[in-house]
Amino acid sequence: MKEDLVRPYGDTLNDGMVQLSFTLPVENGPRAKKAAEVYVAKLNFENISVVHAQKIAENFTYFVVFARAVPALDYSQVKVEEIQLEEMDFYEINKRIKKGLKRPLRVVGATIGSDAHTVGIDAIMNPKGYNQDYGLERYPQIEAVNMGAQVPGEALLEKAVEMEADAILISQTVTKNDSHVQNYEDFKELLKDRDLQDRFLLIMGGPGITHELSVKLGYDAGFGPGTLPSRVASFMVTKLLADQGLKVESA
Secondary structure (H helix, E strand, C coil): CCCCCCCCCCCCCCCCCCEEEEEEECCCCCCHHHHHHHHHCCCEEEEEEEEEEEEEECEEEEEEEEECCCCCCCHHHHHCCCCCCCCCCHHHHHHHEEEEEECCEEEEEECCCCCCCCCHHHHHHHHCCCCCCCCCHHCCCCCECCCCEEEEHHHHHHHHHHHHCCEEEECCHHHHHHHHHHHHHHHHHHHHHHCCCCEEEEEEEECCCCHHHHHHHCEEEEECCCCCCHHHHHHHHHHHHHHHCCCCCCC
């Protein structure tokens, strides 16, 4: 196999073996298992084995299937927008802000629109943070304001202007009919209407959010699930210093 061609790994390199799980609206039994096998075959898999079938409700069966994927992927052709930053820890970030900006870094965050989820924005901003990584409110060199959930875009922008924020963090849960994307676009329009489109670092976050999407929508960065607060802080410091033409070495 060409070096850049890859397949899923199971027992041996590039053997193509994968595990699939799904539910079919059929009653569990031999016919249902055969239906699962036939369906997976239609997805272009070989060596199909239905290893688990369980009734989860009347006329609904959950399956686990092992199978071999046929296609190979040319990894050299895979391109993606990546966030460029220097990963720093809590102490280094504070040192960079103090030495480079010579003032606290100011950031305001919220979940906008009708989205009532706060887990993501809280994980990044609350002092306890996430996965043993301090949140932005814990940083002595960061002035962080978490406005919570269901915040109108206008109110978020007003707060950002009031506190002379450097960055605005917007968290959104992926919603039906991509209304989360519309919310992001509406906020950009709000900035444009007030001639503030270049005033703040704009950062997106939430399930299904990627840096690629953020670039497409005109934001500076997008962070998905599992992002550590220090990664967001590292990006803000790196970008702000770069935009000001400053390069501050580690203290």
